[in-house]
Amino acid sequence: MINCKYCKTDKPIDDFYQSSIRKYGKSGNCKECIRARVRANRADKIDYYREFDRNRANLPHRVGARKEYAQTEQGKERHAAGIRAWRSRNPAIYQAHNMVNNAVRDGKIIKPSQCESCSDETSLHGHHCDYNKPMDVMWLCDPCHKQWHRENEPVYCSELKAS
Structure with missing residues (x-):
């Protein structure tokens, strides 16, 4: 002792x-x-520790190691498992994403070529401000989409109703 x-x-x-x-x-x-x-x-x-962790995660050798792991069979399996887990935790959000993707594919929604916020011509994300209105989307570039989420909180619903 x-x-x-x-x-x-x-x-x-x-x-x-x-x-x-x-x-x-x-x-x-x-x-x-x-x-x-x-x-x-x-x-x-x-x-201090959040900033330290963020900087450490962005070191080149760590970014490279994550990319290498993502290419392995185990990395692909873990990524797929993460996607399945997110979809099971967020069924209404997943359904809203599918509805928009299907509407774009079928021509019911026209995807613009420019970001609605900064008019940048790059790949766009369909952003839901309110998941109760799944067909009401803003088309934002990645930086504007991240900025929107830093400044705002989307409206979530418990049960998504087909519109």
Whole structure:
């Protein structure tokens, strides 16, 4: 048994992390206390850690590793599983997307060539401001679409009714 220097309780040796500089080869604080301090530190400095995580995820070797993984059989399976999970969690949104795609395919909705916000001629996303009106879409480029979501919240519905 070792006494934790933080919570002052005696705990088994297995409840401590390895340490090369401490007696018994274990750290002075138990795993539980260390984890609690790490969680509290992250909560106190959440903005810093979110920015750190974002920057770390965008490092070239990490982006490359994700792209390589996406090309593997396991990566393709995980991607497909993620899509299936999203569709099962968001059936009304998925149905609205399908309705618009089918209407564009059938010529019932004409997809414009320019973004409605910035008039950029690039690939466009059909954006729903209100999922209760699935055929009412704005055609936005990717940057404008992301900007819209940063500034607004779409209206979701519990049950999508066919219009």
